[in-house]
Amino acid sequence: MRDDRSIEGVDIPVHRALTEPIFLGGAPRSVAILNGTFAAAIGLGLQQWVAGLGVFFIGQTLAVFAAKRDPDFLPVLARHLRQRRWWRC
Incomplete structure (x- = not known):
């Protein structure tokens, strides 16, 4: 696939x-x-177990939302x- 700006022989x-980031389950690896x-x-x-699953799902969800943005x-x-x-206020 060539466009108008390409130089002959320099493809x-x-x-x-x-060129794309590596994701694992929608979040950065x-x-x-x-x-x-x-x-x-x-x-x-x-x-x-319940706390571990909760931490995983909440952390993964936040990471996926941040990675989409x-x-x-x-x-x-x-x-x-x-x-x-x-810049301190």
Whole structure:
């Protein structure tokens, strides 16, 4: 598929996996793994099955909603937390 701006002989195929974020259940992979690990620690370690399932479903739901709004919300949040508070009220 070529467009008007392409230069002859300079087409580079890019795999779709390199341009899209990696999701696991609709949430970024690292957030989903962290959420599942935390929920498993509560469910298995503390033997609070209902609380573990609740933490998992609430955490996964919040992560999916955040990822729908901005797929790169995790790096943005990390950068926000690292910045100094320049504008104090």
